[in-house]
Amino acid sequence: MPPKVIPIFAPQAAQTSGCGAKGGSGKSSCGSSAAPSDMSPEVWAKVKDHPCYSEQAHHHFARMHIAVAPACNIQCNYCNRKYDCANESRPGVVSEKLTPEMAAKKVLAVAAEIPQLSVVGIAGPGDALANPQKTFHTFNLIQQAAPDIKLCLSTNGLALPDHVQAIADLNVDHVTITINMLDPEVGERIYPWIFYNHKRWTGRDAAKILTERQMLGLEMLTAKGILVKVNSVMIPGVNDQHLAEVNKAVKSRGAFLHNIMPLISDPAHGTHYGLTGQRGPTPQELKVLQDSCEGGMNLMRHCRQCRADAVGLLGEDRGAEFTTDKIAAMDVAYDPQPRQAYRAYVERERRDQDTARASELAAMAGQAGEDKVLVAVTTKGGSRINEHFGHAGEFQIYELSGAGAKFVGHRKVEHYCQGGWGEEEILEDVTAVIKDCAAVFVSKIGLCPRKDLAAAGIEVVDAYAHEYIESSLIAWFRQRLEKDQPVAATAA
Amino acid sequence: MPYKIVSEECTNCAACETECPNDAINEKKSMFRIDAALCSECIGYFDEPQCIAVCPIPDCIVIDEKLPRYVA
Numbered sequence: 001m002p003p004k005v006i007p008i009f010a011p012q013a014a015q016t017s018g019c020g021a022k023g024g025s026g027k028s029s030c031g032s033s034a035a036p037s038d039m040s041p042e043v044w045a046k047v048k049d050h051p052c053y054s055e056q057a058h059h060h061f062a063r064m065h066i067a068v069a070p071a072c073n074i075q076c077n078y079c080n081r082k083y084d085c086a087n088e089s090r091p092g093v094v095s096e097k098l099t100p101e102m103a104a105k106k107v108l109a110v111a112a113e114i115p116q117l118s119v120v121g122i123a124g125p126g127d128a129l130a131n132p133q134k135t136f137h138t139f140n141l142i143q144q145a146a147p148d149i150k151l152c153l154s155t156n157g158l159a160l161p162d163h164v165q166a167i168a169d170l171n172v173d174h175v176t177i178t179i180n181m182l183d184p185e186v187g188e189r190i191y192p193w194i195f196y197n198h199k200r201w202t203g204r205d206a207a208k209i210l211t212e213r214q215m216l217g218l219e220m221l222t223a224k225g226i227l228v229k230v231n232s233v234m235i236p237g238v239n240d241q242h243l244a245e246v247n248k249a250v251k252s253r254g255a256f257l258h259n260i261m262p263l264i265s266d267p268a269h270g271t272h273y274g275l276t277g278q279r280g281p282t283p284q285e286l287k288v289l290q291d292s293c294e295g296g297m298n299l300m301r302h303c304r305q306c307r308a309d310a311v312g313l314l315g316e317d318r319g320a321e322f323t324t325d326k327i328a329a330m331d332v333a334y335d336p337q338p339r340q341a342y343r344a345y346v347e348r349e350r351r352d353q354d355t356a357r358a359s360e361l362a363a364m365a366g367q368a369g370e371d372k373v374l375v376a377v378t379t380k381g382g383s384r385i386n387e388h389f390g391h392a393g394e395f396q397i398y399e400l401s402g403a404g405a406k407f408v409g410h411r412k413v414e415h416y417c418q419g420g421w422g423e424e425e426i427l428e429d430v431t432a433v434i435k436d437c438a439a440v441f442v443s444k445i446g447l448c449p450r451k452d453l454a455a456a457g458i459e460v461v462d463a464y465a466h467e468y469i470e471s472s473l474i475a476w477f478r479q480r481l482e483k484d485q486p487v488a489a490t491a492a
Numbered sequence: 493m494p495y496k497i498v499s500e501e502c503t504n505c506a507a508c509e510t511e512c513p514n515d516a517i518n519e520k521k522s523m524f525r526i527d528a529a530l531c532s533e534c535i536g537y538f539d540e541p542q543c544i545a546v547c548p549i550p551d552c553i554v555i556d557e558k559l560p561r562y563v564a
């Protein structure tokens with residue numbers, strides 16, 4: 001089967017025109033293959049194809065996680081080691097285990113099938129650096145087998161300072177550290193214990209050591225020019241008030257990206273938080289915190305908290321196509337050519353979409369004033385409005401203003417089209433998820449949901465089916481402004 | 493000699509394996525086992541049994557009552 005290549009572009013925040021011109025807030029990008037004005041070309045080269053590090057890239061590129069690291073050296077209250085952990089992107093430790101050799105073969109198999117693949121990461125199921133032999137041996141094998149694929153890893157940071165040199169030697173150029181607190185009083189409510197220096201530490205001592213190791217590791221990595229993303233789990237009533245401080249601390253130590261993720265908590269997961277009724281934040285609460293942390297630093301809003309064995313574009317998981325049995329039976333060979341062709345294609349699409357967006361923005365220039373509005377989009381990737389409303393597993397949320405269209409997050413929903421009972425209730429939930437949006441952009445939609453959404457005051461727009469997301473949103477926003485104009489004119 | 497792994501509790505995470513100073517822990521057929529002949533209860537190495545200190549599951553590694561305690 002020939003690889004399915006989906007057309008492209010990328011939501012970034014606004015830009016008026018050309019290089020150096022900054023259109024309002026957010027990160028502007030200038031020419032699609034050139035680095036944005038606030039990013040050095042070296043950094044841009046590292047992030048432009050990494051779906052987790054670049055909001056642009058996540059529409060086009062795929063990642064895979066390989067679960068070769070089962071052991072962990074700390075315990076978090078949002079994690080039960082026996083079952084899948086939604087927060088640390090961890091499948092249950094008992095699910096399929098991969099040897100480094102199998103993992104390298106899996107990478108080749110996925111690369112052959114998915115030309116969008118650009119990054120392979122080790123994120124668990126435990127902690128990548130609590131299993132240093134397995135992690136580094138796996139990276140070594142992948143680097144030899146498929147040198148065009150980038151490597152990244154995620155860690156809680158406890159063992160990080162001991163391994164910075166090995167990380168640099170293997171050319172791992174992206175590291176994610178989960179940092180949930182700096183204050184030991186907050187920390188003792190998140191971490192019951194850590195294992196460090198041949199001892200189990202509890203309470204504030206544990207939190208204090210963890211923070212020291214995380215900060216040291218972060219500084220050592222940035223000193224070597226390795227890009228660091230910091231993940232924080234937002235836990236209402238525990239660290240929500242504290243994360244702005246964490247944001248400052250990691251920013252000042254040179255972290256490249258801060259990703260504040262919502263706590264996922266459910267009694268069925270058997271976690272301490274799940275069992276004690278600790279709730280996660282609402283999408284609105286999360287956005288308020290993210291907004292308050294923005295400024296001078298890239299904030300990641302597109303994280304899907306994927307599992308440590310996820311395969312595919314963010315938001316999708318094709319892991320089931322690559323189980324151990326299937327890989328064992330596969331004959332795989334290294335062929336970078338389809339990926340090179342795909343990357344060249346993305347470059348062209350990015351340029352094209354940039355041009356489209358720039359001309360829409362120019363047309364709107366000066367009309368917007370202070371107006372801001374949220375809209376929802378259904379997409380399958382490629383930065384186009386190309387998903388049927390009823391098939392959408394999530395909405396991408398954009399904020400429209402005079403500065404353009406800015407991606408501000410995604411919200412998960414249950415598929416509405418399931419053919420059967422319960423559809424009305426699901427539709428109600430779906431409507432609630434996007435109730436703060438003025439419109440929803442889809443490639444197609446059924447008659448009933450269209451009526452219900454309209455009744456809820458959400459405009460359904462299918463006029464831009466299969467077109468680029470950003471330029472379409474700006475065009476729609478501009479027309480909306482023009483409609484409002486006569487009123488303003490009469491008033492004046 | 494006296495620690496053992498309760499296999500119904502064990503998640504096969506392998507955390508204990510690398511921490512044991514006596515290399516007493518091994519995986520055989522997807523099951524982690526402590527070789528009673530090698531386990532010294534960490535006496536002479538560390539203040540606390542390393543396997544228990546690192547194991548994420550409470551009561552997964554316990555004293556094997558059928559065996560005599562280790563004497564240094």
Ligand code: SF4
Nearest residue numbers: 052089303304305306
């Ligand atoms: S869990 Fe978050 S950081 Fe990891 S691949 Fe998914 S989106 Fe990227």
Ligand code: SF4
Nearest residue numbers: 512531532534541543
């Ligand atoms: S108690 Fe110490 S010596 Fe015995 S198995 Fe555990 S780690 Fe090894």
Ligand code: SF4
Nearest residue numbers: 502503505506508547
């Ligand atoms: S640390 Fe505990 S759960 Fe992990 S393999 Fe050892 S005994 Fe099993």
